[in-house]
Amino acid sequence: MSKGKNNQVLNIAFFARPAKWIYDILRELNPEQKKDYNNCPLYDLGVSISKKISLLRTLVSDVNLEMIEINRILRREKKEVEWCINNNKAFLFQDIHHIYRIYAYTEAVLTNTYSVVEFIFKYIKFIYKYIFGERLSNVKQELINNEIDIGWREDLKKIRNDLLHNYAAWVYFKKQNNHFKLVISLPNSIKKRGGYKQFPNDVLDTDEINRILEEFSRFFDKVNEFLIEKIRDKS
Numbered sequence: 001m002s003k004g005k006n007n008q009v010l011n012i013a014f015f016a017r018p019a020k021w022i023y024d025i026l027r028e029l030n031p032e033q034k035k036d037y038n039n040c041p042l043y044d045l046g047v048s049i050s051k052k053i054s055l056l057r058t059l060v061s062d063v064n065l066e067m068i069e070i071n072r073i074l075r076r077e078k079k080e081v082e083w084c085i086n087n088n089k090a091f092l093f094q095d096i097h098h099i100y101r102i103y104a105y106t107e108a109v110l111t112n113t114y115s116v117v118e119f120i121f122k123y124i125k126f127i128y129k130y131i132f133g134e135r136l137s138n139v140k141q142e143l144i145n146n147e148i149d150i151g152w153r154e155d156l157k158k159i160r161n162d163l164l165h166n167y168a169a170w171v172y173f174k175k176q177n178n179h180f181k182l183v184i185s186l187p188n189s190i191k192k193r194g195g196y197k198q199f200p201n202d203v204l205d206t207d208e209i210n211r212i213l214e215e216f217s218r219f220f221d222k223v224n225e226f227l228i229e230k231i232r233d234k235s
Contacts, residue, residue: 019050021224028231033131040130045123052116053220056109060213063105063182070098071179085175102182103171106209107163113216114160117153120223127227132234148222152215155208158198162186166197174205182206 025046029037037043073093074081084091093099121139128136136142143150163169173180184204186197201208 019047021220022046022050024224025227025231028228028235029131030235033231036130040126042123042126042130045119045126049116049119049123052112052119056112056116059105059109059112063102063109066098066102066105067180067182070102070173073098074173074180075178099171103169103184106171106182106184109213110156110209111160111164113212114153114156117156117216117219120220124223124227127230131231143223143226146226148219148226149215150219152212152219155199156212156216158200159204162197162199169204 026034026037074091077091081091083089124139124142125136128134140150167186170185172183172185174183182205186199186202186204
């Protein structure tokens with residue numbers, strides 16, 4: 001077999017769907033600024049943010065699909081489920097991968113949401129550096145000064161710290177009417193290399209996760225508006 005055939009690669013046409021925000025910003029730049037944008041880390045970072053958001057949307061969809069399947073199983077095994085609830089016994093999934101998938105998808109949502117926020121902070125700093133020619137040392141304070149809420153980021157940071165550094169949490173399902181909701185149990189007793197659990201709550205449920213995702217969505221829209229206004233002001 002020839003060396004060339006060993007190195008054959010199939011590239012994939014990959015398009016990050018939520019890329020409109022980049023074009024909204026590019027439209028505000030003059031020709032020289034657009035040239036600077038494309039020749040500095042902003043281009044690749046903007047594309048990376050869009051890819052990360054596409055990843056998050058996929059993960060959220062996976063969580064929802066997995067919960068539909070889990071609820072289907074629990075409805076099918078209704079008698080055993082009710083017995084386990086009433087007798088405080090653990091229900092055994094015949095396919096334990098449902099539990100690992102829902103936990104893995106949820107953890108990935110939380111950790112990648114924090115990651116994309118860090119990317120956005122860096123993107124803002126680079127806009128100031130390469131487009132405005134200014135040094136922005138404290139992105140967080142700049143956002144606060146412009147009335148962009150980032151308080152929810154602290155909760156996300158603590159959750160990410162706990163899930164990545166302190167323990168592997170476990171999941172259970174809370175019955176509400178005729179369906180079950182996901183709950184992640186967060187143990188308090190873990191200590192590792194001097195680092196303690198930071199998130200104050202004992203559990204993390206879907207209501208809290210959805211709140212964080214909604215806050216992130218509002219944050220992302222506000223940042224986009226903020227950057228467009230800044231570009232206009234400095235033009």
